[in-house]
Amino acid sequence: MRIDKLLAHSGFGSRKEVKELIKKGIVIVNGEKIKKDKIHVDPMRDEIWVDDQQIIYEEHVYYMLNKPAGYVSATEDKLYPTVVELIDDYYRDDLFPVGRLDVDTEGLLIMTNDGVLAHQLLSPKKHCPKVYYAKIKGVVNENDIQKFLKGIVINDDYQCQSAHLKIISTTSTESEIEVEIYEGKFHQVKKMFLAVGKEVTYLKRIRMKDLELDNSLELGAYRRLTDEELDRLKDESVLQ
CATH class of the missing domain: 3.30.70.1560 (Alpha-L RNA-binding motif)
Incomplete structure (x- = not known):
C-alpha cells in the first residue's frame, strides 16, 4: 500500500495533507525518514511512525451505530445525509452499513468495511x-x-x-x-x-443475530464492537 494512502486511511488527513507531513520529514518507516509519498509499505510488517505516534493498521473495522431517523442507510445520497457521515472518527472510504434501515427507522446498524461478514449476515440462505x-x-x-x-x-x-x-x-x-x-x-x-x-x-x-443494541448509545452515537460481540456475529453456528 502506498504510504500516503495508509496515512490518509489512518486519520492523518487528506492525501494532500499527508504529503505535507511526509515533506516535513516526520514520517518514519523502519527507522528511516521518508521524503516521497509514492513509496509502498506493508502495514502488517513495517514499523511506521508519524512524530511519536506509531501506526497500527486495521484491515477491518466494526461499529455499532444507533441510527437516528432522517439518515439514509447508504454511503452516498442526493436527498438525505448518510449514516456514514455519523462516523466522524473514521477516515477511510470503504465503510458501509450492513443492510438497510428505512430513512425514518431508528436503531441498530452495523457499520464495517468487511464484505465477508456483511454477506454472512445478509444472505437469505443464512437466515439471520x-x-x-x-x-x-x-x-x-x-x-x-x-x-x-x-x-x-x-x-x-x-x-x-x-x-x-x-x-x-x-x-x-x-x-x-x-x-x-x-x-x-x-x-x-x-x-x-x-x-x-x-x-x-x-x-x-x-x-x-444475537447482537443487541447498546441502550447507552444516544441516537446518532456509535462505538466499536467488542471482540466478544464480533466473535458472536461471525459464529455461523448461531444461525439457523
Whole structure:
C-alpha cells in the first residue's frame, strides 16, 4: 500500500495533507525518514511512525451505530445525509452499513468495511434473525400472531418467511410489539402490518443475530464492537 494512502486511511488527513507531513520529514518507516509519498509499505510488517505516534493498521473495522431517523442507510445520497457521515472518527472510504434501515427507522446498524461478514449476515440462505420494536396504530391480537407465523403475503405475491410477533402492550388504539424476521425486504415490517390492516407509526431495530443494541448509545452515537460481540456475529453456528 502506498504510504500516503495508509496515512490518509489512518486519520492523518487528506492525501494532500499527508504529503505535507511526509515533506516535513516526520514520517518514519523502519527507522528511516521518508521524503516521497509514492513509496509502498506493508502495514502488517513495517514499523511506521508519524512524530511519536506509531501506526497500527486495521484491515477491518466494526461499529455499532444507533441510527437516528432522517439518515439514509447508504454511503452516498442526493436527498438525505448518510449514516456514514455519523462516523466522524473514521477516515477511510470503504465503510458501509450492513443492510438497510428505512430513512425514518431508528436503531441498530452495523457499520464495517468487511464484505465477508456483511454477506454472512445478509444472505437469505443464512437466515439471520433481526428483531424490531414497533408502535402500531391498531390493536394487535393473537390472530395477527398466527398470521405472522404462517407467513404474511406482501407486494401481492411474495410470502414472507415465518415471523415471530410478540405483543408488549395494547390500548384501545395502539399496540407495542416486537417482531423477529429473517429477511430484509424493502419496508418489510411496515408492509407486513399493512397486510393485516394495521399501520406502523414507529420502528426501531433492537437486535441483529444475537447482537443487541447498546441502550447507552444516544441516537446518532456509535462505538466499536467488542471482540466478544464480533466473535458472536461471525459464529455461523448461531444461525439457523
